[in-house]
Amino acid sequence: MEELDGEPTVTLIPGVNSKKKQMCFDWGPGEMLVCETSFNKKEKSETAPNCPFIYIIWKDVDVYSHILRKLFNESHGIFVGLQRIEEELTGKSRKAQLVRVSKNYRSVIRACMEEMHQFAIAAKDPASGRQFSSQVSILSAMELIWNLCEILFIEVAPAGPLLLHLLDWVRLHVCEVDSLSADVLGSENPSKHESFWNLPGNTQTLTELELKWQHWREECERHLQDGTFASSPRLESLCKIMLGDEAALLEQKELLSNWYHFLVTRLLYSHPTVKPIDLHFYAQSSLDMFLGGESSPEPLDNILMAAFEFDIHQVIKECSIALSNWWFVAHLTDLLDHCRLLQAHNLYFGSNMREFLLLEYASGLFAHHSLWQLGVDYFDYCPELGRVSLELHIERIPLNTERKALKVLRICEQRQMTEQVRSICKILAMKAVRNNRLGSALSWSIRAKDAAFATLVSDRFLRDYCERGCFSDLDLIDNLGPAMMLSDRLTFLGKYREFHRLYGEKRFGDAASLLLSLMTSQIAPRSFWMTLLTDALPLLEQKQVIFSAEQTYELMRCLEDLTSGKPERADPDAQRLQDDDIETTKVEMLRLALARNLARAIIREGSLEGS
Amino acid sequence: MEEIYAKFVSQKISKTRWRPVPPGSLQTAETFATGSWDNEENYVSLWSIGDFGNLDSDGGFEGDHQLLCDIKHHGDVMDLQFFDQERIVAASSTGCVTVFLHHPNNQTLSVNQQWTTAHYHTGPGSPSYSSAPCTGIVCDNPEIVTVGEDGRINLFRVDHKEPVRTIDNADSSTLHAVTFLRTPEILTVNSIGQLKIWDFRQQGNEPSQILSLTGDRVPLHCVDRHPNQQHVVATGGQDGMLSIWDVRQGTMPVSLLKAHEAEMWEVHFHPSNPDHLFTCSEDGSLWHWDASTDVPEKSSLFHQGGRTSTFLSHTISNQANVHQSLISSWLSTDPAKDRIEITSLLPNRTLSVNSLDVLGPCLVCGTDAEAIYVTRQLFS
Numbered sequence: 003m004e005e006l007d008g009e010p011t012v013t014l015i016p017g018v019n020s021k022k023k024q025m026c027f028d029w030g031p032g033e034m035l036v037c038e039t040s041f042n043k044k045e046k047s048e049t050a051p052n053c054p055f056i057y058i059i060w061k062d063v064d065v066y067s068h069i070l071r072k073l074f075n076e077s078h079g080i081f082v083g084l085q086r087i088e089e090e091l092t093g094k095s096r097k098a099q100l101v102r103v104s105k106n107y108r109s110v111i112r113a114c115m116e117e118m119h120q121f122a123i124a125a126k127d128p129a130s131g132r133q134f135s136s137q138v139s140i141l142s143a144m145e146l147i148w149n150l151c152e153i154l155f156i157e158v159a160p161a162g163p164l165l166l167h168l169l170d171w172v173r174l175h176v177c178e179v180d181s182l183s184a185d186v187l188g189s190e191n192p193s194k195h196e197s198f199w200n201l202p203g204n205t206q207t208l209t210e211l212e213l214k215w216q217h218w219r220e221e222c223e224r225h226l227q228d229g230t231f232a233s234s235p236r237l238e239s240l241c242k243i244m245l246g247d248e249a250a251l252l253e254q255k256e257l258l259s260n261w262y263h264f265l266v267t268r269l270l271y272s273h274p275t276v277k278p279i280d281l282h283f284y285a286q287s288s289l290d291m292f293l294g295g296e297s298s299p300e301p302l303d304n305i306l307m308a309a310f311e312f313d314i315h316q317v318i319k320e321c322s323i324a325l326s327n328w329w330f331v332a333h334l335t336d337l338l339d340h341c342r343l344l345q346a347h348n349l350y351f352g353s354n355m356r357e358f359l360l361l362e363y364a365s366g367l368f369a370h371h372s373l374w375q376l377g378v379d380y381f382d383y384c385p386e387l388g389r390v391s392l393e394l395h396i397e398r399i400p401l402n403t404e405r406k407a408l409k410v411l412r413i414c415e416q417r418q419m420t421e422q423v424r425s426i427c428k429i430l431a432m433k434a435v436r437n438n439r440l441g442s443a444l445s446w447s448i449r450a451k452d453a454a455f456a457t458l459v460s461d462r463f464l465r466d467y468c469e470r471g472c473f474s475d476l477d478l479i480d481n482l483g484p485a486m487m488l489s490d491r492l493t494f495l496g497k498y499r500e501f502h503r504l505y506g507e508k509r510f511g512d513a514a515s516l517l518l519s520l521m522t523s524q525i526a527p528r529s530f531w532m533t534l535l536t537d538a539l540p541l542l543e544q545k546q547v548i549f550s551a552e553q554t555y556e557l558m559r560c561l562e563d564l565t566s567g568k569p570e571r572a573d574p575d576a577q578r579l580q581d582d583d584i585e586t587t588k589v590e591m592l593r594l595a596l597a598r599n600l601a602r603a604i605i606r607e608g609s610l611e612g613s
Numbered sequence: 614m615e616e617i618y619a620k621f622v623s624q625k626i627s628k629t630r631w632r633p634v635p636p637g638s639l640q641t642a643e644t645f646a647t648g649s650w651d652n653e654e655n656y657v658s659l660w661s662i663g664d665f666g667n668l669d670s671d672g673g674f675e676g677d678h679q680l681l682c683d684i685k686h687h688g689d690v691m692d693l694q695f696f697d698q699e700r701i702v703a704a705s706s707t708g709c710v711t712v713f714l715h716h717p718n719n720q721t722l723s724v725n726q727q728w729t730t731a732h733y734h735t736g737p738g739s740p741s742y743s744s745a746p747c748t749g750i751v752c753d754n755p756e757i758v759t760v761g762e763d764g765r766i767n768l769f770r771v772d773h774k775e776p777v778r779t780i781d782n783a784d785s786s787t788l789h790a791v792t793f794l795r796t797p798e799i800l801t802v803n804s805i806g807q808l809k810i811w812d813f814r815q816q817g818n819e820p821s822q823i824l825s826l827t828g829d830r831v832p833l834h835c836v837d838r839h840p841n842q843q844h845v846v847a848t849g850g851q852d853g854m855l856s857i858w859d860v861r862q863g864t865m866p867v868s869l870l871k872a873h874e875a876e877m878w879e880v881h882f883h884p885s886n887p888d889h890l891f892t893c894s895e896d897g898s899l900w901h902w903d904a905s906t907d908v909p910e911k912s913s914l915f916h917q918g919g920r921t922s923t924f925l926s927h928t929i930s931n932q933a934n935v936h937q938s939l940i941s942s943w944l945s946t947d948p949a950k951d952r953i954e955i956t957s958l959l960p961n962r963t964l965s966v967n968s969l970d971v972l973g974p975c976l977v978c979g980t981d982a983e984a985i986y987v988t989r990q991l992f993s
Binding site (some may be wrong): 068069071072075076078079083255371372375376402403404405406408409412416437438439440442444445449474476477478481482483484485 | 621622623624625645650652653688689691706734735743745746748762763764782784785786787803804805807809812819823825827829830832851854875876895961963964981983985
C-alpha cells in the first residue's frame with residue numbers, strides 16, 4: 003500500500019457520540035452516508051440509538067458554492083468549444099489558438115476570484131468572510147499555477163521572451179497582493195529594460211541582445227567599483243541589485259513576497275536570456291536561498307518547482323492532492339493533452355490520465371443535483387469509458403417532473419442509448435398508470451416503442467370498460483392514429499371503440515362485420531370474446547337480419563371454441579356455481595339468438611336468391 | 614449587429630418574462646423576472662437592465678443585468694407570468710400556484726396568495742393526495758388559468774381561495790401549455806399532440822373543439838396566439854417542429870415548419886410586430902423568424918385565401934441537414950414572396966435554452982448553462 007502523503011483529516015459527526023457508539027457507513031458516487039448504530043463499543047447493544055439522523059458527507063463542497071458554479075458553467079463552455087475545434091487546429095495558428103483557450107480559462111478564474119473577493123469584503127460575519135478569503139487565495143494559487151503552465155508548456159516561450167512572460171506573471175500576481183512597495187523593485191527597472199528589449203517587433207537576435215546586455219552590465223559594474231554611488235547607500239544597493247547580487251536582493255526580502263518573485267528578479271538582473279531547460283537550477287536555488295532553511299516548502303511551492311522542472315505529471319499529481327476538487331486538474335490536463343504534451347502511458351485502470359481526471363470530475367458533477375447536465379458533455383469526450391459511465395449515471399438521475407425526464411431522454415436518444423430510453427420510459431409509464439394517467443402512459447410507451455407496455459395500457463382500458471360499461475378517455479382512444487399499430491392489443495382497443503362508434507351511428511352492417519373480424523382475426527384476447535359475443539346480442543335481436551348465414555356460422559364456431567375450452571370445475575363453490583349459472587345463461591341466450599338469426603338469415607338468403 | 618449580453622447566474626433558468634410596460638407609455642422594457650429549476654432551493658428573481666450611466670469601453674457594465682430581489686420558491690418554477698405590474702404568478706413542480714407581490718420601495722418580493730393543491734393525482738396507488746406538477750399558466754386580470762400533469766384545468770380568480778372552476782380529467786395525458794383565445798375560451802396543448810379549445814361559458818367537461826396533427830402523435834410543448842388575429846396560434850413540438858394553426862378552419866395545421874433538432878420549449882409572437890416569431894429549444898438555439906419582407910406586397914405568415922392547407926411532413930424536409938434548413942412553402946406559389954428569414958440569435962451553441970420573452974426591441978432568454986442573455990437591439 004502506498005504511503006499517505008499527509009495525515010488524514012478527522013471530521014466529527016454532530017450528534018453522534020463516537021466514543022460510545024459505533025457508526026456504520028456506505029459509499030455513494032461522490033459522498034458517504036453515515037449513521038449511528040445500536041452497537042455499543044463496550045457494553046451490550048441498546049435498543050434505541052440516540053441520534054436519529056443519517057448524515058451525508060461530501061468531500062467536495064466546492065460544487066455547492068454559489069460563485070464557483072459560474073466557474074463550472076463557463077469553463078464547460080470553453081471545454082466543449084476546445085474539443086469541437088480540435089480538428090481545425092493545425093499548423094502555426096494551433097499554438098496561438100491553444101494559448102487563447104488557456105487565457106479564456108484564466109480569465110474565468112479571475113472573474114470568479116474578483117467576485118469572491120467582493121463577497122469577502124461585504125461579508126457580514128467574520129467566519130464567512132474568512133472562508134471567502136481563503137477561497138480567493140485558493141483561486142489565486144490556481145491561476146498562478148495555470149499561468150505558469152501556460153508560459154512554460156503551452157506558449158513554450160524560448161529564451162528571451164521567456165523572461166518577459168515570467169515578469170508579467172510575477173507582476174500580475176505580486177501586484178495584486180500588495181500594491182506599491184513591490185513595484186519599487188519590480189517595475190521601475192524592467193521598464194527601462196523593456197525599452198531595451200524593444201518589443202514587440204523585435205528584430206534583434208538573442209546574441210545581439212546578450213551583447214547589449216553584457217555591455218550595459220559592465221557599465222553598471224564600473225559605476226559600482228568607481229564608487230559613483232558611494233554617497234548614497236540606497237543607490238549603491240540598487241546598483242548591486244541591478245547587477246544581480248543575490249545578497250543585496252535578499253536584503254529586500256520583505257518587498258519580495260515569495261521565492262518566485264525573487265527568482266524572476268534574480269534572473270532579470272543576472273540571466274535575462276535564460277533558457278527554459280536551465281530554469282529549474284535557478285528555481286531550486288532561489289527557493290533554498292529565500293527560505294533560508296527557516297521554513298519548509300509549501301504545497302504551492304512544490305507545484306511550482308515541478309513546473310519549472312517541466313515535470314507535468316508531477317504538477318498534476320501535486321495539484322490533485324492539494325485541491326479538493328477535480329476541476330483544475332481535469333481542465334488543465336485536457337488542455338495540455340491537446341498540446342500533445344502528455345505521453346500516452348496508461349494508468350493501472352486502463353484509461354489514460356486525461357480521461358481518468360475527466361471521468362472523476364464528471365462523476366463529481368453528476369453527484370450534484372443540478373450540474374449533472376454539464377457532466378454529460380465531459381463524458382462524451384472520454385473515448386474509452388465515457389459512454390459506459392454516462393449510461394450508468396444517467397439512469398440514476400431522479401426525475402420528479404416530466405420536463406426533466408424529457409431532457410434526460412433527449413440526452414439518451416442523441417447518443418443512441420436505447421436501453422436507457424426504454425428503462426426510463428418504462429418507469430415513467432408505470433408512474434403514470436399508477437396515477438391513472440393512461441394517456442401519458444401511452445405517450446411514454448410510444449416514445450420508447452414499447453409494445454409490451456402499450457399492451458398493458460390497453461388491457462387497463464379494457465378492464466375499465468368491463469367494470470364501468472363505458473370507455474374513459476375517449477379523446478385518447480378515438481385519436482390514436484398510427485400509434486395504434488404499436489401493439490395488437492392497442493389495435494384491438496382502437497377497433498373495438500370504432501365498433502361502438504359504428505353502432506352508435508346505426509351502421510349496423512359495418513359494425514357487425516367489424517365485430518366478427520375482431521374475433522376471427524385473433525386480434526381480440528380470448529378473455530374478451532364473451533364480451534364481444536354479448537355485444538353481438540343486440541345485433542342478433544334486431545328486426546332486420548344483420549349477420550348473414552356465413553357470419554352466423556362463424557359466430558357459432560367462436561362460441562363453441564369458447565365454451566369447449568372451459569375446464570371442469572373440480573370443487574363446487576357457491577360463488578362459482580352462481581357465476582357458472584350466469585355464464586350458462588348467457589351462453590344459452592347466445593345459442594338461442596344465434597339459432598334464430600341463422601334461421602332468419604337462411605330464409606332471407608334463400609328467398610332473395612330465389613326471386 | 615445585435616449585441617447580446619450574457620451573465621452567469623449560478624442557477625438553471627427555467628423561465629424568463631419581461632415586466633409589462635404600462636399601456637400607452639413610451640418606456641421600453643426594463644425589468645424582467647426569472648424562475649430557476651433543479652436546485653435544492655429555487656428562486657423567483659427580478660432583474661433590472663436599466664441604464665446605469667456607467668458606460669465604459671470595457672463592455673463590462675454597459676448592458677449588464679443586475680439582480681433587484683429574489684424570493685425562495687418551493688419546487689421547480691415550471692411557468693411564470695406577470696399578472697400585472699406588481700404581481701407575478703409562478704407555477705411549481707409541487708402542484709402549487711403562487712402569486713408574488715413586488716414592493717418597489719424596498720425592493721422585496723413577498724407571497725401574496727397561494728393555492729397549494731392546485732394540481733394533484735388521486736390514483737388508486739396513492740393513499741393521500743400526491744402532488745402533480747403544474748405545467749402552465751396564463752393570466753388575464755383578474756383570472757388565472759392553470760394546467761398540469763394531472764390533466765386538470767383550473768380557473769382561479771385572484772383573492773378567491775378556491776378555484777372558480779375546475780375541469781378534472783380534462784385530458785388523459787399531460788397538459789403542457791395554455792393560452793387564451795378570446796376571453797372565455799382557452800386553448801391547451803398536450804403530450805399526445807392535440808390542441809383542445811375549452812369554453813368556460815359551457816357547463817360540461819368536454820372541449821368544444823379538438824385539433825391534432827395527422828401522422829405521429831408528437832407531444833406539443835408550447836403555444837402562443839397571434840396578438841392581432843385571435844384565431845391563429847403557433848405551437849412547438851417535441852421534435853422541434855413549429856406549426857401554425859387556424860382554429861376556425863379544419864382540424865389540421867396551416868403549415869408545418871421544421872425548425873429545431875430537439876424539443877421546442879417556447880414560441881412567441883412579437884406582441885407589436887407579429888410578423889416576427891421567436892422560438893427556443895433544447896438544442897441550445899434561439900431563432901428569430903422574420904416573415905415580413907421588403908417587397909412591396911407584404912406577406913405575412915398567415916396567408917390570405919388559404920383554404921387549402923398544404924404542409925410538409927418531416928421526412929420530406931429532412932433533405933437539408935443543416936440548421937438553416939427548412940421551411941416550407943405553404944400555400945403560395947411564389948417562393949420569393951413568402952420567404953421567411955431565420956436568424957439564430959445566440960453566439961455559441963449552449964445547453965438548452967428553456968425560455969425567452971420579447972417586448973419592444975428587447976429580448977431575454979435563459980439557459981440550462983445557468984446564463985441569462987439580454988439584447989436591447991432586436992431590430993437593428
